[in-house]
Amino acid sequence: MWINPSVKVTYNIKNVWRIPFLNISYSQTEQVLDSQAYNAPDHGTFTSSSIVQPAISRALQTLFQDSLIPWKLVARNALSSIEPSANAYRTYITHLDITQTAPDKTFKPLAGEVDESYNLTITKNGEAKIIAVSAYGILHGLQTFIQLFYQHSTNHGIYTNLAPVSIIDAPKFPHRGLNLDVSRNWFPKADILRTIDALSWNKMNRLHLHMSDSQSWPMEIPALPLLAQKGAYQTGLSYSPADIQDIQTYGVQRGVEVIIEFDMPGHTTAIGLGYPDLVAAFEAHPWPDYCAEPPCGTLQLNNSATAPFMKALFEDVLPRVAPYSSYFHTGGDEVNQNAYTLDPTVKSSDPAVIGPLIQKLVDENHARIRAAGLAPVVWEEMLLDWNLTLGKDVVVQTWLSDESVAAVTAAGHKALVGNYGFWVRLEIFA
Numbered sequence: 001m002w003i004n005p006s007v008k009v010t011y012n013i014k015n016v017w018r019i020p021f022l023n024i025s026y027s028q029t030e031q032v033l034d035s036q037a038y039n040a041p042d043h044g045t046f047t048s049s050s051i052v053q054p055a056i057s058r059a060l061q062t063l064f065q066d067s068l069i070p071w072k073l074v075a076r077n078a079l080s081s082i083e084p085s086a087n088a089y090r091t092y093i094t095h096l097d098i099t100q101t102a103p104d105k106t107f108k109p110l111a112g113e114v115d116e117s118y119n120l121t122i123t124k125n126g127e128a129k130i131i132a133v134s135a136y137g138i139l140h141g142l143q144t145f146i147q148l149f150y151q152h153s154t155n156h157g158i159y160t161n162l163a164p165v166s167i168i169d170a171p172k173f174p175h176r177g178l179n180l181d182v183s184r185n186w187f188p189k190a191d192i193l194r195t196i197d198a199l200s201w202n203k204m205n206r207l208h209l210h211m212s213d214s215q216s217w218p219m220e221i222p223a224l225p226l227l228a229q230k231g232a233y234q235t236g237l238s239y240s241p242a243d244i245q246d247i248q249t250y251g252v253q254r255g256v257e258v259i260i261e262f263d264m265p266g267h268t269t270a271i272g273l274g275y276p277d278l279v280a281a282f283e284a285h286p287w288p289d290y291c292a293e294p295p296c297g298t299l300q301l302n303n304s305a306t307a308p309f310m311k312a313l314f315e316d317v318l319p320r321v322a323p324y325s326s327y328f329h330t331g332g333d334e335v336n337q338n339a340y341t342l343d344p345t346v347k348s349s350d351p352a353v354i355g356p357l358i359q360k361l362v363d364e365n366h367a368r369i370r371a372a373g374l375a376p377v378v379w380e381e382m383l384l385d386w387n388l389t390l391g392k393d394v395v396v397q398t399w400l401s402d403e404s405v406a407a408v409t410a411a412g413h414k415a416l417v418g419n420y421g422f423w424v425r426l427e428i429f430a
Helices: 026-035 048-065 135-147 189-201 226-231 241-253 269-274 306-321 351-371 402-410
Strands: 008-011 095-100 118-122 127-132 165-169 176-181 206-210 257-261 327-329 375-379 395-398 415-417 426-429
Touching: 008 048, 048 095, 048 135, 048 241, 095 135, 118 135, 127 135, 135 165, 135 189, 176 189, 189 206, 189 241, 226 269, 241 257, 241 306, 306 351, 351 375, 395 402, 402 415
Parallel strands: 008 095, 095 127, 176 206, 206 257, 257 327, 327 375, 375 395, 395 415
Antiparallel strands: 118 127, 118 165, 176 426, 415 426
16 A cells, blocks of 8 residues: 555544645744644643644654665565565555544643544555544554555655554553653753654653752753752753743643653752752762762751742742643652751751651642642652652652552552663653
């Protein structure tokens, strides 16, 4: 079965405005789409059409300009065993009809809140259909559709050797994510956007940005300007509010929800670069006594300045996150008890002293997150090591062992599974 740029595409019966896919760059495609007023999202306002129609354009752009020749999918000199003759009679796909069966209620879903399933069929007569409940199901269907096709080795067409096709597909896990550490390692915005592309191609739906750690604070906070001015690796290696909005918007348009994490109270050395009075055990030595990795630094828990700082931080950030995500991650891993002997507001390593202070910090921050309409996420130590009382809406991210997953779920929480023993930290819900 063959396909060419004259294929007719409809979305919910209406013809999709088409571009001349050949001889036009991707950036030009995006400019044309913008000029056609496809309900372009503005400050977190999205529609099904604003998600699906550009996705159709991107899919066909990939299909007709970037399809691969499957040399490496067969043995040496064996491509002819799967590739049709370029001169043989061709049956073409005449139209691709895309149907969304229900209106979308959210573009920043909680895990499991959106039906991402889809059905894809291609008949022997050249009729192709994608049917899905949601816009995100349609995005997944489009990815599968274009992955059925190859470019002919003669460069004389695009074909699939699998037709007729009938695919009924749905994700096994409602949260399928990747954790990208942008604090320990600087990644330009373009690289993050490219990562979102890769996630969408693989039907993953979350990007967890580990935004802060001991090594740097790369996110600009207008209410607290010294965080990035002093905490970034160097001038220019930070994300402006416009950058964050671009990343979040780009993700939503591709079915990838961006979750931002501020790790605390441990791993907060970078805060001390701009606000030194808030951090205890700052670059303390010998470092193995005071932190899991250098440079050491932990948030002062009983400092009267900590609460106003947190208030300013979250009042700045949460309104800029809430239109794009239903989660915010407050960290909580690897809190070193001994570091609090160097905290002038605590002066103790006793968990009975430190635990209630961490509980208060977490309670206040989670109250702010809930007030913004988001669900909090924490690392497993907050529940399993410090025995904090957490709301039932709190997602607990496990990373130390598979046994942690069982302990978290037994305590009645959703577990976000990302065992650090693997080369890349993937996340799924249990």
